[in-house]
Amino acid sequence: xxxxxxxxxxxxxxxxxxxxxxxxxxxxxxxxxxxxxxxxxxxxxxxxxxxxxxxxxxxxxxxxxxxxxxxxxxxxxxxxxxxxxxxxxxxxxxxxxxxxxxxxxxxxxxxxxxxxxxxxxxxxxxxxxxxxxxxxxxxxxxxxxxxxxxxxxxxxxxxxxxxxxxxxxxxxxxxxxxxxxxxxxxxxxxxxxxxxxxxxxxxxxxxxxxxxxxxxxxxxxxxxxxxxxxxxxxxxxxxxxxxxxxxxxxxxxxxxxxxxxxxxxxxxxxxxxxxxxxxxxxxxxxxxxxxxxxxxx
Amino acid sequence: xxxxxxxxxxxxxxxxxxxxxxxxxxxxxxxxxxxxxxxxxxxxxxxxxxxxxxxxxxxxxxxxxxxxxxxxxxxxxxxxxxxxxxxxxxxxxxxxxxxxxxxxxxxxxxxxxxxxxxxxxxxxxxxxxxxxxxxxxxxxxxxxxxxxxxxxxxxxxxxxxxxxxxxxxxxxxxxxxxxxxxxxxxxxxxxxxxxxxxxxxxxxxxxxxxxxxxxxxxxxxxxxxxxxxxxxxxxxxxxxxxxxxxxxxxxxxxxxxxxxxxxxxxxxxxxxxxxxxxxxxxxxxxxxxxxxxxxxxxxxxxxxxxxxxxxxxxxxxxxxxxxxxxxxxxxxxxxxxxxxxxxxxxxxxxxxxxxxxxxxxxxxxxxxxxxxxxxxxx
Numbered sequence: 001x002x003x004x005x006x007x008x009x010x011x012x013x014x015x016x017x018x019x020x021x022x023x024x025x026x027x028x029x030x031x032x033x034x035x036x037x038x039x040x041x042x043x044x045x046x047x048x049x050x051x052x053x054x055x056x057x058x059x060x061x062x063x064x065x066x067x068x069x070x071x072x073x074x075x076x077x078x079x080x081x082x083x084x085x086x087x088x089x090x091x092x093x094x095x096x097x098x099x100x101x102x103x104x105x106x107x108x109x110x111x112x113x114x115x116x117x118x119x120x121x122x123x124x125x126x127x128x129x130x131x132x133x134x135x136x137x138x139x140x141x142x143x144x145x146x147x148x149x150x151x152x153x154x155x156x157x158x159x160x161x162x163x164x165x166x167x168x169x170x171x172x173x174x175x176x177x178x179x180x181x182x183x184x185x186x187x188x189x190x191x192x193x194x195x196x197x198x199x200x201x202x203x204x205x206x207x208x209x210x211x212x213x214x215x216x217x218x219x220x221x222x223x224x225x226x227x228x229x230x231x232x233x234x235x236x237x238x239x240x241x242x243x244x245x246x247x248x249x250x251x252x253x254x255x256x257x258x259x260x261x262x263x264x265x266x267x268x269x270x271x272x273x274x275x276x277x278x279x280x281x282x283x284x285x286x287x288x289x290x291x292x293x294x295x296x297x
Numbered sequence: 298x299x300x301x302x303x304x305x306x307x308x309x310x311x312x313x314x315x316x317x318x319x320x321x322x323x324x325x326x327x328x329x330x331x332x333x334x335x336x337x338x339x340x341x342x343x344x345x346x347x348x349x350x351x352x353x354x355x356x357x358x359x360x361x362x363x364x365x366x367x368x369x370x371x372x373x374x375x376x377x378x379x380x381x382x383x384x385x386x387x388x389x390x391x392x393x394x395x396x397x398x399x400x401x402x403x404x405x406x407x408x409x410x411x412x413x414x415x416x417x418x419x420x421x422x423x424x425x426x427x428x429x430x431x432x433x434x435x436x437x438x439x440x441x442x443x444x445x446x447x448x449x450x451x452x453x454x455x456x457x458x459x460x461x462x463x464x465x466x467x468x469x470x471x472x473x474x475x476x477x478x479x480x481x482x483x484x485x486x487x488x489x490x491x492x493x494x495x496x497x498x499x500x501x502x503x504x505x506x507x508x509x510x511x512x513x514x515x516x517x518x519x520x521x522x523x524x525x526x527x528x529x530x531x532x533x534x535x536x537x538x539x540x541x542x543x544x545x546x547x548x549x550x551x552x553x554x555x556x557x558x559x560x561x562x563x564x565x566x567x568x569x570x571x572x573x574x575x576x577x578x579x580x581x582x583x584x585x586x587x588x589x590x591x592x593x594x595x596x597x598x599x600x601x602x603x604x605x606x607x608x609x610x611x612x613x614x615x616x617x618x619x620x621x622x623x624x625x626x627x628x629x630x631x632x633x634x635x636x637x638x639x640x641x642x643x644x645x646x647x648x649x650x651x652x653x654x655x656x657x658x659x660x661x662x663x664x665x666x667x668x669x670x671x672x673x674x675x
Binding site (some may be wrong): 056097158175177178187188189191192193194198199200202203206208210211213215229230233275278279280281282283285286288289290291292294295297 | 301361364365368451493545552555556559560562567568569570571572573574575576579580581582583584585587588590605608609612646658660661662664665666668669670671673674
């Protein structure tokens with residue numbers, strides 16, 4: 001897709017998101033999301049940014065993983081990346097489930113695993129957990145080794161994109177509240193303590209956006225993993241400041257803030273959390289006694 | 298020349314000349330001498346001239362080339378990014394504001410290592426509130442007569458020239474809302490009669506900051522940078538450079554020292570997750586800085602958003618050196634070897650990262666007002 005095609009696709013996704021907010025999968029279907037993705041991975045960037053900004057839920061992640069695995073995105077195929085047991089809503093309905101581990105793509109018999117609706121902190125997300133005795137990392141050798149790294153990279157980058165957009169949305173909520181909420185006869189945005197919190201939130205958002213950009217510019221497992229870890233941490237930082245600035249309003253179920261908080265907590269856990277990635281990256285640096293090269297000019 | 302050609306050619310040259318470019322000796326004097334040598338070698342080989350316009354002796358090309366040169370020199374440990382990057386801050390000011398002949402005469406001297414320049418901005422009474430500066434320049438028949446004091450002037454004891462901000466408006470204009478207007482920038486020879494330089498002893502052990510006193514110092518009118526009263530614009534013009542190429546070099550320094558840390562730390566001294574956190578912070582800072590550098594190269598006007606990069610530098614530099622203090626306590630706290638002094642000095646210097654060049658609080662004020670559009674502060 002060239003820039004004009006991508007802009008047109010993005011605009012149609014935005015429209016579909018408004019029309020099908022309650023069921024974004026249907027909206028994506030309507031705009032030909034899988035075809036766009038098959039043509040250009042950049043379609044995922046648009047979709048996940050909108051999904052994050054508007055707090056929508058879909059199973060677009062499965063399509064991204066399939067595409068990166070060199071398979072055709074298909075609404076009837078759900079993907080789990082071993083060893084991570086949480087999947088999208090598609091896991092509950094798909095006729096085919098595959099797991100990707102270091103050895104290859106492994107079909108999971110539909111009746112073998114126990115699937116559990118993982119409502120948890122984010123019931124609106126539709127997340128599903130594979131549990132029971134089935135082990136995600138056992139089988140292998142069924143098909144030639146897949147580009148697991150490519151799938152993990154694509155998935156992590158898509159989630160990082162969603163996290164960065166959700167962080168920006170939380171900051172926007174807090175910023176609007178701060179300029180409109182009057183206390184002591186003035187907008188609370190005029191108080192330095194509030195201003196500095198919002199400034200810190202923007203710094204976190206800007207960092208997340210920069211690493212997500214870098215990931216899209218050159219997608220490798222390393223750039224995508226760094227993007228995911230940094231966007232994950234940033235989202236926690238932004239959520240903390242936004243919650244405090246939104247104060248009582250943000251604590252109500254009526255205000256949209258809590259839905260973003262719930263979602264980013266889940267997104268951080270998918271395909272490797274910030275804590276896990278930091279641990280792995282740090283351990284590798286200590287073990288190798290060197291740190292990876294970073295972002296060439 | 299394009300970066301894609303510049304990079305491998307420079308890398309090859311640096312490898313070939315590594316022996317001559319590697320610093321020896323310790324302390325600021327040695328570092329300054331070595332810096333001049335590196336600049337001279339790089340200038341004569343042409344590298345130091347890329348990214349600068351031809352009218353000041355440059356060979357043209359994108360600022361990305363300057364970004365990469367400073368990065369490559371820093372990554373190999375050939376220079377200290379902090380003192381090297383003064384070029385990035387001061388040469389553009391001259392190019393943008395000095396009379397053409399003056400810029401053509403002076404800038405090559407800075408690039409080739411013959412000269413060091415300093416930046417006379419801060420004063421005892423104006424730290425964060427730079428626009429309230431009071432160092433006074435009064436018009437004479439031939440130009441200006443300067444009286445006053447500057448402080449925190451980096452490398453003034455080594456400098457042949459100074460980019461100096463003075464108040465040429467009425468002394469009362471300091472207290473007015475448009476105090477930015479009465480400021481004029483001058484290019485001053487540091488050997489002018491009446492200038493006294495006194496290095497400040499600091500806690501990190503290198504006397505790189507100075508007090509500079511001006512007593513009836515005459516400056517020719519031809520040394521005015523920009524027009525009379527345009528000094529604030531000169532000061533603001535410098536920021537995009539200080540926050541692009543110079544920050545990118547600083548990022549290369551953090552990257553190198555983080556690598557040194559994981560190499561030198563004794564077994565078990567570092568917690569994996571802490572190292573991962575710092576790695577991510579340095580990476581995020583570099584991603585932001587890289588984006589800014591590309592915007593500069595594309596000719597975009599850089600503005601308040603560079604405060605975000607500056608804060609990220611502050612945060613990542615301090616978390617790196619906090620980790621250094623944890624991971625290398627026997628070096629930083631008790632050690633007396635040369636390498637220990639370097640770690641200790643850098644650790645202590647990092648404490649100032651949230652103070653110099655616009656404090657952490659000032660950056661957040663700017664971000665709140667200009668980027669978040671939060672209106673006036675109460």
